[in-house]
Amino acid sequence: DGGITQSPKYLFRKEGQNVTLSCEQNLNHDAMYWYRQDPGQGLRLIYYSQIVNDFQKGDIAEGYSVSREKKESFPLTVTSAQKNPTAFYLCASSTRGFAPYEQYFGPGTRLTVT
Amino acid sequence: AQTVTQSQPEMSVQEAETVTLSCTYDTSESDYYLFWYKQPPSRQMILVIRQEAYKQQNATENRFSVNFQKAAKSFSLKISDSQLGDAAMYFCAYWSNAGNMLTFGGGTRLMVKP
Numbered sequence: 001d002g003g004i005t006q007s008p009k010y011l012f013r014k015e016g017q018n019v020t021l022s023c024e025q026n027l028n029h030d031a032m033y034w035y036r037q038d039p040g041q042g043l044r045l046i047y048y049s050q051i052v053n054d055f056q057k058g059d060i061a062e063g064y065s066v067s068r069e070k071k072e073s074f075p076l077t078v079t080s081a082q083k084n085p086t087a088f089y090l091c092a093s094s095t096r097g098f099a100p101y102e103q104y105f106g107p108g109t110r111l112t113v114t
Numbered sequence: 115a116q117t118v119t120q121s122q123p124e125m126s127v128q129e130a131e132t133v134t135l136s137c138t139y140d141t142s143e144s145d146y147y148l149f150w151y152k153q154p155p156s157r158q159m160i161l162v163i164r165q166e167a168y169k170q171q172n173a174t175e176n177r178f179s180v181n182f183q184k185a186a187k188s189f190s191l192k193i194s195d196s197q198l199g200d201a202a203m204y205f206c207a208y209w210s211n212a213g214n215m216l217t218f219g220g221g222t223r224l225m226v227k228p
Contacts, residue, residue: 033215033216040123040220040221040223041220041221042118042120042205042218042219042220042221043159043205043216043218044218045215045216045217048215050214058215088157090159092159100211100214101147101149101164101209101216102161102164103216105158105159107156107157107158108157108158
């Protein structure tokens, strides 16, 4: 089955700790994206990557970091510099050529920092 | 920067009735795409319908249709014969090849009454 997996579904961390959220896709997509969703709000773009070893900041990149060493994987690290990290995080992927706008979403990770 | 506005935080509809969700956007570009996504309680993002800006004909997918008014920058979603399974958050989103990213509205929570 082709798709996007995010693990874990729920993640709990203490304040001051860095935490890495996993995102893997087997759709052979070039582009991958990380979004943050707060309660009752829309999705905001954190980072995106069009190709391996390249990524760009989105609207709310401060306090986050990413890497793209493999086409299939785009992990997101929430650093201790992120002032309000508790949120729902969604990963997505798309092609770069035909229909790059058609993003496929993972099931998300709910991060709670106390 | 593009902005997407959903002015209805919550909407309610009786089962089998029709409901229309509103969305407006701001852009100076001529080549773009508009989307409606559904997010049920599982929080999985599901693409409902897509509209290409260059197409004059309104998109339709079964019970879902849009009213695309390009000059007014308006993109509403009509759900006919509403079903209990339609209850969800609905997000309007915008994509342009120039921006190369999805911009989401704040969402509308749709409740369906039996």
